[in-house]
Amino acid sequence: MDVIWKNVGSLDNIPRCGARRLCFGHNGRPIAVFRTGDDAVHAVVDQCPHRAGPLSEGIVSGHLVTCPLHNWVIDLSSGDAVAPDEGHVETLPVRIENREIHVGIPRRPTSEEAA
Amino acid sequence: MPKNMLSDPREHLVVIGNGMAGMRTVEELLKHEAGRRYRITVFGAEPHVNYNRILLSSVLAGDKDLDDIVINPRSWYGDNGIRLVTGDPVTAIDRDAKLVTAASGLSVHYDRILIATGSRPLAPPIPGLALPGVCAFRDIADVEKMLEAARTQKRAVVIGGGLLGLEAAWGLKQRGMSVALVHLMPTLMERQLDAAAGQLLQRDLDRRGIAFFTNGQTEQIVGKERVEGVQLADGRFIPADLVVLAIGIRPNIDLAKAAGLEVNRGVVVFDDMRTSDTSIFAVGECVEHRGQVFGLVAPIWDQAKVCAAQLAGDATAIYAARALSTRLKITGVDVFSAGALMAADEADDEITLRDESRGLYKKIVLRDGKLVGAVLYGDVADGAWYLQLMQDKADVSALRERLVFGRAIAEMDGAKAPGPDLAAMPDDTQICGCNGVSKGTIVAAIRDKNLTSLTEVRAHTKASASCGQCTGQVESLLAFAAGVDAKAVKKTLCECTEAGHDEIRAAIPAQNLKTMAAVRAAFGWKKPEGCHKCRPALNFYLLCAWPDEYADDARSRFVNERVHANIQKDGTYSVVPRMWGGITTPAELHAIASVAEKYAIPTVKVTGGQRIDLLGVKKADLPAVWGDLNNAGLISGHAYGKALRTVKTCVGSEWCRFGTQDSTGLGVKLEKMCWGSWTPHKVKLAVSGCPRNCAEATIKDLGVVCVKAGYDIMVGGNGGVDVRVTDKLVRVRSEDEVLEHTGAFLQLYREEAHYLERTAPWVARVGIAYVKRRVVDDAEGRRALHGRFIHAQSFVQRDPWAERVHGAEAHEFSELSAMVEA
Ligand code: SRM
Ligand SMILES: Cc1cc2nc3c(=O)[nH]c(=O)nc-3n(C[C@H](O)[C@H](O)[C@H](O)COP(=O)(O)OP(=O)(O)OC[C@H]3O[C@@H](n4cnc5c(N)ncnc54)[C@H](O)[C@@H]3O)c2cc1C
Numbered sequence A: 001m002d003v004i005w006k007n008v009g010s011l012d013n014i015p016r017c018g019a020r021r022l023c024f025g026h027n028g029r030p031i032a033v034f035r036t037g038d039d040a041v042h043a044v045v046d047q048c049p050h051r052a053g054p055l056s057e058g059i060v061s062g063h064l065v066t067c068p069l070h071n072w073v074i075d076l077s078s079g080d081a082v083a084p085d086e087g088h089v090e091t092l093p094v095r096i097e098n099r100e101i102h103v104g105i106p107r108r109p110t111s112e113e114a115a
Numbered sequence B: 001m002p003k004n005m006l007s008d009p010r011e012h013l014v015v016i017g018n019g020m021a022g023m024r025t026v027e028e029l030l031k032h033e034a035g036r037r038y039r040i041t042v043f044g045a046e047p048h049v050n051y052n053r054i055l056l057s058s059v060l061a062g063d064k065d066l067d068d069i070v071i072n073p074r075s076w077y078g079d080n081g082i083r084l085v086t087g088d089p090v091t092a093i094d095r096d097a098k099l100v101t102a103a104s105g106l107s108v109h110y111d112r113i114l115i116a117t118g119s120r121p122l123a124p125p126i127p128g129l130a131l132p133g134v135c136a137f138r139d140i141a142d143v144e145k146m147l148e149a150a151r152t153q154k155r156a157v158v159i160g161g162g163l164l165g166l167e168a169a170w171g172l173k174q175r176g177m178s179v180a181l182v183h184l185m186p187t188l189m190e191r192q193l194d195a196a197a198g199q200l201l202q203r204d205l206d207r208r209g210i211a212f213f214t215n216g217q218t219e220q221i222v223g224k225e226r227v228e229g230v231q232l233a234d235g236r237f238i239p240a241d242l243v244v245l246a247i248g249i250r251p252n253i254d255l256a257k258a259a260g261l262e263v264n265r266g267v268v269v270f271d272d273m274r275t276s277d278t279s280i281f282a283v284g285e286c287v288e289h290r291g292q293v294f295g296l297v298a299p300i301w302d303q304a305k306v307c308a309a310q311l312a313g314d315a316t317a318i319y320a321a322r323a324l325s326t327r328l329k330i331t332g333v334d335v336f337s338a339g340a341l342m343a344a345d346e347a348d349d350e351i352t353l354r355d356e357s358r359g360l361y362k363k364i365v366l367r368d369g370k371l372v373g374a375v376l377y378g379d380v381a382d383g384a385w386y387l388q389l390m391q392d393k394a395d396v397s398a399l400r401e402r403l404v405f406g407r408a409i410a411e412m413d414g415a416k417a418p419g420p421d422l423a424a425m426p427d428d429t430q431i432c433g434c435n436g437v438s439k440g441t442i443v444a445a446i447r448d449k450n451l452t453s454l455t456e457v458r459a460h461t462k463a464s465a466s467c468g469q470c471t472g473q474v475e476s477l478l479a480f481a482a483g484v485d486a487k488a489v490k491k492t493l494c495e496c497t498e499a500g501h502d503e504i505r506a507a508i509p510a511q512n513l514k515t516m517a518a519v520r521a522a523f524g525w526k527k528p529e530g531c532h533k534c535r536p537a538l539n540f541y542l543l544c545a546w547p548d549e550y551a552d553d554a555r556s557r558f559v560n561e562r563v564h565a566n567i568q569k570d571g572t573y574s575v576v577p578r579m580w581g582g583i584t585t586p587a588e589l590h591a592i593a594s595v596a597e598k599y600a601i602p603t604v605k606v607t608g609g610q611r612i613d614l615l616g617v618k619k620a621d622l623p624a625v626w627g628d629l630n631n632a633g634l635i636s637g638h639a640y641g642k643a644l645r646t647v648k649t650c651v652g653s654e655w656c657r658f659g660t661q662d663s664t665g666l667g668v669k670l671e672k673m674c675w676g677s678w679t680p681h682k683v684k685l686a687v688s689g690c691p692r693n694c695a696e697a698t699i700k701d702l703g704v705v706c707v708k709a710g711y712d713i714m715v716g717g718n719g720g721v722d723v724r725v726t727d728k729l730v731r732v733r734s735e736d737e738v739l740e741h742t743g744a745f746l747q748l749y750r751e752e753a754h755y756l757e758r759t760a761p762w763v764a765r766v767g768i769a770y771v772k773r774r775v776v777d778d779a780e781g782r783r784a785l786h787g788r789f790i791h792a793q794s795f796v797q798r799d800p801w802a803e804r805v806h807g808a809e810a811h812e813f814s815e816l817s818a819m820v821e822a
């Protein structure tokens, strides 16, 4: 995928089993960056597929986050809701270099490309 | 028409009507191997995909969103190769040319047709029906009209006191309109309920604020530009901004009639669901089968199954009607009815049971030793059992004396009622009428997915998730298929463990478990980090057991408790400072006012808990808002926590001419003692100065009602969906005793209740006698409990807001920014 990589700072800025939002978004949507208990990092659009709840505020267990609004559980690796709920949230690629987190923001298609 | 369609060798099935019956039949058809031999086109008059019409009532009442009631999304049609044409009603069937034509002019050739056009609301023959502001209650468009009216207008009149009319009235009431209901007959739902039950229903709904005009014949709907009111024949006039007609339905047969098919009240179908033209089938509310027409989904699911089997080539599939039941979908109003409402003649037996004070009514009708009818009001738990007895035509003569008391009593002393034999029950027996879920589906889900609770079965199969009528049967299936007794099932803490709350709570001190990891290891947790259910529970249990040692885990707290404010639906937060006993000062009010102005906080509201809520605060502003409030001496009100919330008080003896004690002062003392404490669920206290009880102390977790001789301490109440009035714990003489009993009661609750169990269900579970034994009778035990409470309090009475103003958890309140672009 054609992405623009952004360095969003050190892994240590996010608590284990926690998340933070990015101050910029992606196509007008906020992005959440998660750090799991085993120090893996996932970035997803911070809108629950159910009713756009802020996933970054959810409880993180393993690689799952539970949406704070109505308890849907989202698998952060795939972006898919865990059954019985059905839905998907867009995930963004992440790279870690020297403990710094880089998030790949898909490049917006130019109007020519979109056409 | 695209070429590839012409060359498609499969037979073309055209479905007219994209509703519950039609799509159910298609779903059933797709389950058959032979069903794949059709190319399917579906025409729907409505612009929507197919949805659960039954739940329109829930949408209206605000319990569900339109999104929640979609049965098959557009992708389902695509995935199954079905061509869906929405918003385009079929206008003609040409049987000679084998063509179906729609309003848009689109015309397709068919090999088979399935007519599933449902029914139309009946319109009474009165003037004024065409006025804006008049609508029916049948489809999404109607509900949208009603919701619009509820937003902009005040008064609604519903015409018709049957199931639909009552659900419409209740929904509109829930939406804030003032609602009147006009019914032609003397009692409500007279086709499903006998007069006694109908009257109880009317009484209960009357108490909930719906005004009834029974024996009311509508003469005219009055209005010039739009509706203004309803004129009754007896001279009464009811003003209205919205009039909803719900007087009945009529099968939608116009199309079939024009095509020359045999019709009567409905499109006539035979046992194989074929119409008088063997290549045309019909199902649902548009049909008439052996003289019977339909208005509920349960028989329609049976029809769909038979029709699909026939379409798939199984000529033996036959539809036979069976006993049906009705249930009203109004939260808190339990009505059940099936079969005969009363004895038809002297040979029939009618047995009734009436308990006025509890609002219970039961009637059963027996004929030739068999149950032929049941009407239940107030407690409908046995409805499904009665229905099964009726459908099985079971001989119940041996149980005659006990039958009316319900299954538990009927089956006492080993007298086994001829209840459903679950093992022998065929897999395709329908259990959930609303969602059309069969025994086989439920059992398979329970076994394949290892389901152990009703909630799980609901989530996976939708069985009993709509009207709830079949809950009892689903529980029995759970017992049957998983060997778990759903009622006595061991409630495990969550799916991560086999252990229950009590076991875990007991092991924490006994085995000296001091961290979540230690607990999870001791009990062999399935997931190393637990889940969103067990983590907050364990965090609380550990905090309660080791108040001086355990370090609270912010990551195991629900967002509200983690950030010390309540998340709102738009992602902003609300801030509620503590107001001790509901007392405030001009200085505090100034501080609140200036904070609201300074941070442009959109809403300032007085809460139901006697304090002020600042709503719509941006997360990033929280620390600054708290800092300003702290400067005026205001601290967190814990409105977000499983914690002590408020202590409501009335003015009491200081001002009130009836006050017997200083209820306000005592409330403040209680709040000062209890604030900051974490509890299994939220805890609310109140103190009223006399038995007039203006502080509503008798529906609080702990309420004090002051009397001349002292203080009555009441416990285990709450408001909410299931209101529970407190039980009396004890009367004491002094404020100090109130404080000691309160501390002891709260500590017992903290130490023994399950996480997320409020005091009301906890007291109901352990019994008030047990609580009295521990808190009242055992003075030493009480002092010890109180002592442990005060000890625990010494670690938590620190304002969490102040801590955050001074930098704690700073990462919570700011976003990450991009440093370098690479
Ligand atoms: C703000 C307030 C409404 C208001 O504007 O008045 C309110 C707001 C909420 N209540 Fe309440 N309740 C408020 C007073 C009440 C009262 C009245 C009272 O305390 O005397 C009751 C009935 C008494 C009781 O609790 O028994 C009440 C019974 C509930 C219930 C039902 C509780 C139950 O055990 O069944 C819930 C649902 C729950 O907790 O699961 C609830 C839940 C909620 C939630 C937390 C819903 C949610 O999950 O988001 C609301 C949070 C709004 C927010 O973000 O601030 N609220 N709620 C009141 C805050 C009082 C305060 O100062 O802290
Ligand atoms: C508010 C409400 C609450 C209810 N509650 C319950 C309940 O609690 N329990 C229960 O068992 N039942 C309940 N019902 C009844 C239940 O919804 C119906 O029995 C069921 O929907 C009937 O299914 P059907 O497919 O025959 O008709 P519908 O679901 O009405 O489907 C027929 C569809 O055909 C379309 N159509 C009509 N003519 C044409 C045409 N010429 N061309 C193309 N399309 C056409 C219609 O627009 C409609 O979408 C309730 C109904 C309502 C309205």
Ligand code: SF4
Residues within 6 Å of the ligand: none
């Ligand atoms: S404040 Fe309470 S009553 Fe009001 S909507 Fe929220 S939960 Fe319901």
Ligand code: FES
Residues within 6 Å of the ligand: A048, A049, A050, A051, A052, A053, A054, A067, A068, A069, A070, A071, A072
């Ligand atoms: S918005 Fe996430 S569960 Fe509802």
